[in-house]
Amino acid sequence: MNDVISLVPAPGEGREPGLEDLLVRVARGDETAFERIYDALSAPVFGLVRRVVRDRAQAEEVAQEVMVEVWRTAARFDPGRGSAMSWVLTMAHRRAVDRVRSAQASADRERRAVREEVAYDQVAEAVTTRLEGERVRRCLDGLTELQRQAVTLAYYGGYSYPEVAGLLQTPLGTVKTRMRDGLVRLRDCMGVDR
Amino acid sequence: MIDEIHTLSGAYALNALPLGEREAFEGHLTRCESCDIEVRGLCETAARLALAVAEPPPAAMKSRVLAQISQVRQEPPVVPHPPMEEPVRATVRDNVRPFSRRRQRFTVGIAAVATAAAAVLGVVAVEARQARDTAELQGRTLAGLLAAPDAVVKKVPVTGGGTAVLVSSHASGRVLFASSNLPPIAPTRTYQMWLMDSGEIRSAGLLSGETAVVALARGDDRFGLTVEPAGGSDQPTTTPVLLTRI
Numbered sequence: 001m002n003d004v005i006s007l008v009p010a011p012g013e014g015r016e017p018g019l020e021d022l023l024v025r026v027a028r029g030d031e032t033a034f035e036r037i038y039d040a041l042s043a044p045v046f047g048l049v050r051r052v053v054r055d056r057a058q059a060e061e062v063a064q065e066v067m068v069e070v071w072r073t074a075a076r077f078d079p080g081r082g083s084a085m086s087w088v089l090t091m092a093h094r095r096a097v098d099r100v101r102s103a104q105a106s107a108d109r110e111r112r113a114v115r116e117e118v119a120y121d122q123v124a125e126a127v128t129t130r131l132e133g134e135r136v137r138r139c140l141d142g143l144t145e146l147q148r149q150a151v152t153l154a155y156y157g158g159y160s161y162p163e164v165a166g167l168l169q170t171p172l173g174t175v176k177t178r179m180r181d182g183l184v185r186l187r188d189c190m191g192v193d194r
Numbered sequence: 195m196i197d198e199i200h201t202l203s204g205a206y207a208l209n210a211l212p213l214g215e216r217e218a219f220e221g222h223l224t225r226c227e228s229c230d231i232e233v234r235g236l237c238e239t240a241a242r243l244a245l246a247v248a249e250p251p252p253a254a255m256k257s258r259v260l261a262q263i264s265q266v267r268q269e270p271p272v273v274p275h276p277p278m279e280e281p282v283r284a285t286v287r288d289n290v291r292p293f294s295r296r297r298q299r300f301t302v303g304i305a306a307v308a309t310a311a312a313a314v315l316g317v318v319a320v321e322a323r324q325a326r327d328t329a330e331l332q333g334r335t336l337a338g339l340l341a342a343p344d345a346v347v348k349k350v351p352v353t354g355g356g357t358a359v360l361v362s363s364h365a366s367g368r369v370l371f372a373s374s375n376l377p378p379i380a381p382t383r384t385y386q387m388w389l390m391d392s393g394e395i396r397s398a399g400l401l402s403g404e405t406a407v408v409a410l411a412r413g414d415d416r417f418g419l420t421v422e423p424a425g426g427s428d429q430p431t432t433t434p435v436l437l438t439r440i
């Protein structure tokens with residue numbers, strides 16, 4: 001017998017079809033699909049939230065809210081507009097940032113900010129143990145110092161760009177631009193599909 | 195000002211815009227296609243930064259979340275979705291009799307489709323590390339593959355049990371296959387690996403043990419695993435127990 005196996009891609013299939021399909025199922029109330037999403041994404045969600053929020057108990061609370069929010073609002077996910085992973089992690093990041101921005105007086109944040117200067121080193125350390133992290137770190141290493149600080153303070157530190165500008169004592173316009181060109185460079189380094 | 199607003203894409207993707215500016219920029223995104231496209235790529239990039247700090251939450255959180263969702267009403271769909279096809283589906287076609295086209299479709303299964311679930315996630319790191327441990331001889335290969343700029347890591351369930359981790363890089367021209375707990379098969383049978391490009395399937399060799407490193411040719415975009423009679427086959431004769439994009 002001379003069989004030929006061919007894959008018939010579904011319409012709009014991206015490079016990584018799995019999570020997107022699962023999330024669409026979640027929107028239809030599929031709890032099994034949700035559990036898979038949970039298994040796949042709860043670690044990055046929790047890790048990210050924890051890095052931004054710092055406090056472990058609070059991070060757990062926020063991460064839990066995020067996962068429930070994924071369930072509740074899955075219908076808003078549009079597979080044509082990006083990956084499920086990005087959708088979920090964007091939500092997680094917003095929640096985490098909302099938490100720190102509302103919870104802390106700005107003076108508090110200023111003080112905390114001083115300690116943030118080491119954020120990148122901590123990150124660098126944390127990621128060395130992780131597979132995907134090795135690549136991320138290598139890509140972070142490829143940024144200029146200012147790009148790297150702007151990106152990591154915003155993303156891992158949860159700071160707005162005016163706050164980052166204050167921390168780095170750099171003009172607002174420069175910080176905006178460094179965030180953009182830093183991310184662009186990361187994107188190219190990581191080979192993210194556009 | 196118009197020129198300046200485009201530069202906010204990075205800050206937006208990092209969620210670093212103060213509220214008012216975020217809304218203004220979202221308005222801009224509905225009108226500026228180039229920013230819209232750029233933002234998507236940058237948001238995907240930002241998400242990778244989260245993978246780098248992935249950390250499993252306490253196990254109890256999962257049961258709390260699952261208990262909670264059973265009590266939470268979901269938002270109705272914004273736009274009705276068309277019925278979803280299985281996103282990965284394989285067709286076995288009898289080439290010899292093109293007109294009868296005896297088709298036997300099979301679904302790789304949603305679990306296999308969840309390849310992506312593992313591909314980019316911190317979760318897979320553990321399995322990959324196990325794979326790395328069990329594949330001592332291939333350790334150097336794995337390290338090399340991981341360092342490749344286009345390396346993709348996938349964890350794929352195997353139909354019937356077990357899982358496989360695939361690390362592939364077209365730049366390096368190789369894919370590392372590492373399995374665990376594959377279903378035992380009769381001594382008269384063997385696991386055989388396959389590579390597929392858009393038109394052809396070719397054998398990537400028999401799997402002895404749990405791991406293998408296979409050379410990739412340009413255009414290879416899928417990897418499959420079937421159970422074949424001992425000694426292997428020229429072309430697959432059974433439904434793949436694993437079929438994934440690489």
Ligand SMILES: [Zn+2]
Pocket residue numbers: 199200222226227228229230
């Ligand atoms: Zn624009």
